[in-house]
Amino acid sequence: MHERNEPDADAALLARYAAGDPAAAALLAQRLGPRVYAQASRILGDATEAEDVTQDAMMRLWRVAPDWQTGQAKxxxxxxRVVANLCTDRLRKRPATSLDAIAEPADPAPSAAQHLQNVARADALQTALDTLPERQRMAVVLRHIEGLANPEIAAILDVGVEAVESLTARGKKALKGALAGQRDALGYDDE
Structure with missing residues (x-):
């Protein structure tokens, strides 16, 4: 889970940037950039696209800085929400590809068994996430990987809290089904 920033601290840094303080932009980028990248990476399943989305989202933040009104939104x-929308745009532009047509990524060098197991687990999770409809995927990533609360997710996805609960419940159920039968291969005990 990520450490949560105080809501006013990010807005204060944004206001400082809007007033001409470039150091505030650097601090804000250090605080928010990794979180934005992680969200985009989980939703898109592609590091290069996630980097592009991160840059685009941060540029949009810098553009709205002069007009930001503290207290209206975190x-x-x-x-x-911007990242979710950018990811949605990218997902809609992708050609439909079956999972069978995608080549397995090659491991560039042998490494420790635990590292390989962690990679296998992460790959299995990403593959399972990729099978979810985009709204379910976004809700699951934001709730269970980014650790956001349902009301915040509802604001990001522009839906009600009940819809978020439904999306995450259906997403978790679909993930469970997608990952069923892989427990032993991924090194999980029945405990």
Whole structure:
């Protein structure tokens, strides 16, 4: 889970940037950039696209800085919503590809068994996430990987809290089904 920033701290940094303080932009980028990248990476399943989305989202944040009104929305909520929308745009532009047509990524060098197991687990999770409809995937990533609360997710996805609960419940159920039968291969005990 990520450490949560105080809501006013991000808005204060954004206001400082809007007033001409470049150090505030650097601090805000250090605080929010990794979170934005992680969200985009989980939703898109592609590091290069996630980097592009991160840059685009941060540029949009810098553009709205002069007009930002503290108290109307948390900077992180606004930013997560921008990332969700950018990811949706990218997902819609992708050609439909079957999972069988995608080549397995090659491991460039042998490494420790635990590292390989962790990679296998992460790959299995990403593959399972990729099978979810995009709204379910976004809700599951934001709730269970980014650790956001349902009301914040509702604001990001522009839906009600009940819809978020439904999306995450259906997403978790689909993930469970997608990952069924892989327990032993991924090194999980029945405990």
């Amino acid at each position: 900077v992180t909520t606004w930013l997560y």
